[in-house]
Amino acid sequence: xxxxxxxxxxxxxxxxxxxxxxxxxxxxxxxxxxxxxxxxxxxxxxxxxxxxxxxxxxxxxxxxxxxxxxxxxxxxxxxxxxxxxxxxxxxxxxxxxxxxxxxxxxxxxxxxxxxxxxxxxxxxxxxxxxxxxxxxxxxxxxxxxxxxxxxxxxxxxxxxxxxxxxxxxxxxxxxxxxxxxxxxxxxxxxxxxxxxxxxxxxxxxxxxxxxxxxxxxxxxxxxxxxxxxxxxxxxxxxxxxxxxxxxxxxxxxxxxxxxxxxxxxxxxxxxxxxxxxxxxxxxxxxxxxxxxxxxxxxxxxxxxxxxxxxxxxx
Numbered sequence: 509x510x511x512x513x514x515x516x517x518x519x520x521x522x523x524x525x526x527x528x529x530x531x532x533x534x535x536x537x538x539x540x541x542x543x544x545x546x547x548x549x550x551x552x553x554x555x556x557x558x559x560x561x562x563x564x565x566x567x568x569x570x571x572x573x574x575x576x577x578x579x580x581x582x583x584x585x586x587x588x589x590x591x592x593x594x595x596x597x598x599x600x601x602x603x604x605x606x607x608x609x610x611x612x613x614x615x616x617x618x619x620x621x622x623x624x625x626x627x628x629x630x631x632x633x634x635x636x637x638x639x640x641x642x643x644x645x646x647x648x649x650x651x652x653x654x655x656x657x658x659x660x661x662x663x664x665x666x667x668x669x670x671x672x673x674x675x676x677x678x679x680x681x682x683x684x685x686x687x688x689x690x691x692x693x694x695x696x697x698x699x700x701x702x703x704x705x706x707x708x709x710x711x712x713x714x715x716x717x718x719x720x721x722x723x724x725x726x727x728x729x730x731x732x733x734x735x736x737x738x739x740x741x742x743x744x745x746x747x748x749x750x751x752x753x754x755x756x757x758x759x760x761x762x763x764x765x766x767x768x769x770x771x772x773x774x775x776x777x778x779x780x781x782x783x784x785x786x787x788x789x790x791x792x793x794x795x796x797x798x799x800x801x802x803x804x805x806x807x808x809x810x811x812x813x814x815x816x817x818x819x820x821x822x
Contacts, residue, residue, distance in 0.1 A: 514546050514547070517542060517546070518542065518782065521535075521538055521539065521542060521778050521782070522775055522778060522779070524538075525538070525771075525774045525775045525777070525778040526771050526772075526774065526775050527771075528771060528774075530774070531694075531695070531774070535774045535775070535777045535778040535781070536655060536658055536659070536691070536777040536778065536780065536781045537659075537781070538778055538781065539777065539778040539779060539780060539781020539782045539783075539784075540655060540781040540782075540784055541781075542781065542782050543781055543782045543783060543784045543785045544784065544785060544786060554779040554780075554782050554783045555779075555783055557779055558687075558776045558779035558780055558783070559626075561772045561773075561775055561776045561779070562685075562686065562687050562772075562773070562776045563737035564737075564769070564772055565687075565690070565769045565770070565772035565773040565776060566686060566690070566705070566709070566737055566741050566769070567737055567740040567741050567744055567769070568744070568765045568766060568768050568769025568770075568772065569690065569701075569705060569741070569744075569766060569769040569770070569773070570740070570741040570742065570743070570744030570745045570748065570769075571744045571745075571747070571748045571762040571763075571765040571766045571769070572748065572762070572763070572766030572769070589681070589707070589710060589711045589714065592622070592681050592711075592807070592811070593622045593623060593711070593714055596618065596621055596622035596803065596807055597618050597619065597622045599618075599803060599806065600614070600615075600617060600618025600619075600621055600622065600799070600803050601614065601615065601618055603618075603799045603802055603803055604617070604618065604799055607795045607798055607799050608795065609795050609796050609799050610642065612636050612637075612638050612642050613638075613642045613645055613646055613796055614796070614799060615632075615636065616629050616632060616633065616636065616638060616642065616643070616646035617646050617649055617650070617796060617799055617800050617803070618803065619632050619718070620646060620647075620649075620650045620684055621650070621684060621800065621803050621804060621807065623711060623712060623714050623715055623718070624684065624685060624686055624708065624711060624712040624715065625650045625654060625683075625684030625685035625686075625688075626647055626650055626651070626684070626685050628712070628715050628718075629643065629646050629647055629650065631715045631719055632715070632718070632719060632722065633646075635719050635722050635723045636722065645796055646796070648784075649796050649797055649799075649800040650684045650685065650800065651685075651780060651783060651784055652784060652797070652800075653684060653800055653801065653804050654683065654684050654685050654687070654688040654780065655688075655780070655781065655784060657679075657682070657683045657684070657688055657692065657804075657808075658683075658688045658691050658692050658777070661675075661678070661679055661682075661683065661692045662675075662692055662695045662696050664812070665678070665696055665700075666696075668812070668816060670815070670816070672696060672697040672698075672699035672700040672703070673699060673700070673703050674815050674816070675692075675693070675696045675697075675700045675703075675704070676693050676696070676699065676700040676701065676702065676703025676704035676705075676707065677703055677704070677707055677815060677820065678808075678811055678812055678815050679692045679693055679696075679700070679704040679708070680703070680704045680705075680706075680707035680708040680711060681707070681711075681807070681811045681820075682804075682807050682808040682811045682812070683708075684804075686705070686708050686709065686712065687773060687776050687777060687780065688777075689704045689705065689708045690704065690705055690708075690773055691773060691777055692704070693705060694770065694773075709741055744765075747762070748762045748766075
């Protein structure tokens with residue numbers, strides 16, 4: 509009876525999240541409340557479904573983008589992204605050694621922080637021959653910090669009076685997962701959403717050269733999980749930017765797909781929340797969590813400081 513009730517609550521949460529009755533932050537909060545207060549067995553299903561929905565949501569959000577904005581943000585953010593990734597990887601590895609975090613686990617946390625959270629960890633895990641426990645601890649650390657960032661970043665942005673462009677750039681440089689960048693950007697405003705998503709996706713492209721270089725150095729023949737959804741996002745942006753000029757009726761279709769992407773994103777955030785359980789928090793452990801939190805605070809603080817002073821701008 510109790511198991512059936514928990515299952516029903518899980519499905520109800522998905523339905524309400526998809527309905528548009530609640531926004532992304534409330535969906536995440538509801539998912540966290542479910543995950544931390546109930547005993548359920550939906551962890552694997554939630555992770556698989558959220559991964560698919562996240563990628564589908566990002567592609568659908570591409571139908572709401574303007575190609576000029578995508579190209580401009582990606583080109584302008586390239587140098588910042590390259591510098592940021594190099595710095596974060598170096599600092600993450602150093603912190604891991606200082607805290608005596610297991611080598612593979614430490615590297616996964618550093619890569620997840622430097623590039624794009626769970627997607628980078630999922631792509632690099634097979635290349636590094638990471639075990640399930642190492643993957644779980646790394647993903648758990650990133651997901652916990654993602655949850656905090658989604659709620660905290662908009663508040664800091666409003667307090668600091670950041671423009672939407674500044675906030676979008678900060679979110680893209682300092683928040684781990686694309687889903688949380690999109691969620692925070694959507695909460696802050698349309699321009700913040702566009703800037704944050706495009707710069708973040710440009711940053712996510714670094715998975716490809718990093719995975720190839722790592723596999724080559726390790727002489728590892730493991731399968732590399734390519735982030736094809738980024739290519740589909742760009743294709744969607746191209747269609748949305750040019751097709752309505754020739755077929756005006758398609759503008760409504762693309763707008764509908766964009767709204768569908770936002771609804772899917774809200775469901776993703778609920779599912780991510782349900783995956784954060786008391787067991788997950790215990791598995792993360794103290795030292796990896798300290799490494800992840802310290803690295804994240806340094807990255808978020810330095811990037812916010814540089815953006816606020818105008819040293820980083822689009």
